[in-house]
Amino acid sequence: MRAVVVYAWARSAAGAIVHADGGVEWRHARPVAGEDDPAAVAAALAVAGPDGDVVGLTLGDADASWALARGAARAVRVTDAPASDDEGVTAAVIAAGVRSVADVDVVVVGDSEEHPGVAAAVGARLGWPVVAGVVSAAPSGAGIEAVRRAGDVQETVVVTCPAVLGVAAEGAESRTPGMKEQLAARKRPVVTTTLAELGVDTLPAAVVAGGTRLPEQARTRVFEGEPEQTARQLVAALRAEGVL
Amino acid sequence: MSDDTWLLAAAGTHLKGAVAAARAAGGRVTVLAVGPRELADAAAAAAPDEVRWLETADDQPAEAWAAALAAEVAAAAPHVVLAPSDPASRTLLAAAAVPLGAALLTRVLTVRSQDDALVVDRSSLGGAVVETLTVQGPLAAVLEDADDAPPAAAPATVAPLAPAGAPVPMQVKREPLPGAAAGIRDAARVVSVGRGLRSKDDLALLDGLLAALGAELACSMPVADDLGWVPKERYVGRSGQHIAPRLYLALGISGMPQHLEGVRDAKVVAAVNNDPAAPIFRTADYGVVGDLYEVVPALVAALAE
Structure with missing residues (x-):
């Protein structure tokens, strides 16, 4: 089975500075691996199986070797992908990148909390079924068995290929690649391509950013001081709320 | 494109808040409920103008109908389509966005019409800021789940929906999460x-x-x-x-x-x-x-x- 794992397709919120007036300044505009990306790679490797093929797909000037150090055999990088507020635009670029890879059975995308529409929109653009919110996946006959949780229910969804999985991390990455794997990754092939080569139209943006502000509810009542005093203040507040 | 707003719902949580957001977006509010009868009833209790209900088989995830429902939504051509943030609902939404030619925004707090555009407030950077965006043309938006507000009107009626398209083959097995009940x-x-x-x-x-x-x-x-x-x-x-x-x-x-x-x-x-x-x-x-x-x-x- 051939899996494409999409990684480092968005800026990290950690690269942003929020000023006191609510303005945002990006220290690092470069796409970086998201918190769900390690889980996406793990799911892609699990679905592809030991005889399968995992191809990485990344956007902009991200570090393409990130997934290569984690088991992807090769990677495609779309060099001029725009950073768009419209997640449909991001998904269209990713879908075009997927189409540039032959005979793909499954696309795995981190089901990012900050961008929860992208994984589903990639499937919509490709016309493939989508399972989002996945925590683990495995091959199952001609398809995939994907596990996710909804409240106190565990759902096991079986879907035929080709399909798209949105994978949400259950924990931090358990093992980061060592120096040997990182060096080997830099020798693996990376194909660079452009929107024009992929046939992606660069239409005028339908979404125009109009600025940011701090949320209105800076509502936390914070107690500071000696523990005995702050504990009494908190208990009194919680009693007043009627929750004790 | 009409001035109406549709809400795609495959889960029964946060529907009242979602219908309230749909009301603010304008026009007639239709909830498309995809799942068991209880979901349709929960949607009706949130008091939209109408609920259209697609009953799914017990072992069928709502997403199996994503493409077929996208065609139904596109035929109605609402100017705004919303969904709560659960995985199935946002998958239905993303599918509907493509034939509608809609921009897709997420973590959306409010949508309102202003002049000939839609003005959207959304949560960004993990909730650290609220970002305002202006959208020309139709919008598909995943809502930031809000506390359920009380419904403003009587429950809506529920009308069954029979999509012209067929579902894709997907099955789901549901089990209680170990240790979750207590x-x-x-x-x-x-x-x-x-x-x-x-x-x-x-x-x-x-x-x-x-x-x-x-x-x-x-x-x-x-x-x-x-x-x-x-x-x-x-x-x-x-x-x-x-x-x-x-x-x-x-x-x-x-x-x-x-x-x-x-x-x-x-x-x-x-x-x-x-x-x-x-x-x-x-x-x-x-x-x-x-x-x-x-x-x-x-x-x-x-x-x-």
């Missing part, structure tokens, strides 16, 4: 511990507080996943438990968005953390800046007074 999911009060705890043995420090509050113990993801100090079924967060206690007391938890998503429905969130800049102090209702090793015994004493 404990923290039903607790009125939950004390949760994070990386501020220095060792597993120190969990004993919490016994007196748990007893004094009549609370269940929960934890943040690293405490269950990386450290294994607390059973995984007690981990609260985006991919863990989602709970709605009357009181959630977070001890030594920094308050990353993925953790807070699990307690979005708690009535009151209180936090103890020794870092005054911890993100949880921006979102909790109450905070105590201090060392949990000192504050917890003080809380036990204060509760006894």
Whole structure:
């Protein structure tokens, strides 16, 4: 089975500075691996199986070797992908990148909390079924068995290929690649391509950013001081709320 | 394109808040409910103008109908299509966005028409800021789940929907999550511990507080996943438990968005953390800046007074 794992397709919120007036300044505009990306790679490797093929797909000037150090055999990088507020635009670029890879059975995308529409929109653009919110996946006959949780229910969804999985991390990455794997990754092939080569139209943006502000509810009542005093203040507040 | 608003719902949570958001977006509000009859009834109780209901087979996930429903939505051509944030609903939404030619935005708080455009406020950077965007043309938006508001009108009627298209082959098997039925999911009060705890043995420090509050113990993801100090079924967060206690007391938890998503429905969130800049102090209702090793015994004493 051939899996494409999409990684480092968005800026990290950690690269942003929020000023006191609510303005945002990006220290690092470069796409970086998201918190769900390690889980996406793990799911892609699990679905592809030991005889399968995992191809990485990344956007902009991200570090393409990130997934290569984690088991992807090769990677495609779309060099001029725009950073768009419209997640449909991001998904269209990713879908075009997927189409540039032959005979793909499954696309795995981190089901990012900050961008929860992208994984589903990639499937919509490709016309493939989508399972989002996945925590683990495995091959199952001609398809995939994907596990996710909804409240106190565990759902096991079986879907035929080709399909798209949105994978949400259950924990931090358990093992980061060592120096040997990182060096080997830099020798693996990376194909660079452009929107024009992929046939992606660069239409005028339908979404125009109009600025940011701090949320209105800076509502936390914070107690500071000696523990005995702050504990009494908190208990009194919680009693007043009627929750004790 | 009409001035109407559609809401695509495959799960029964946060529907009243979602219908309220749809009302603000304008036009006639139609909920397309995809699932069992109980879901359609919950949608109707949220008082949209109408509910159109597609009943799914017990072993069929709502997403199997994504493409067929996208065609139905495109034929109605609403100017705004909304969905709650659960995985199935947002998958239906993303599918509908393509034939509509709609921009796709997420974590959306409000949508309103202004002149010939839509003005959208959305949560960004993990809730640190609210961003305002202007959209020309149709919009598909995943809502930031809001506290359910009371419905403003009588329940809507439910009309069955028979899409012209067929579902794709997908099956789902649902089982109770091991260990999820008891404990923290039903607790009125939950004390949760994070990386501020220095060792597993120190969990004993919490016994007196748990007893004094009549609370269940929960934890943040690293405490269950990386450290294994607390059973995984007690981990609260985006991919863990989602709970709605009357009181959630977070001890030594920094308050990353993925953790807070699990307690979005708690009535009151209180936090103890020794870092005054911890993100949880921006979102909790109450905070105590201090060392949990000192504050917890003080809380036990204060509760006894």
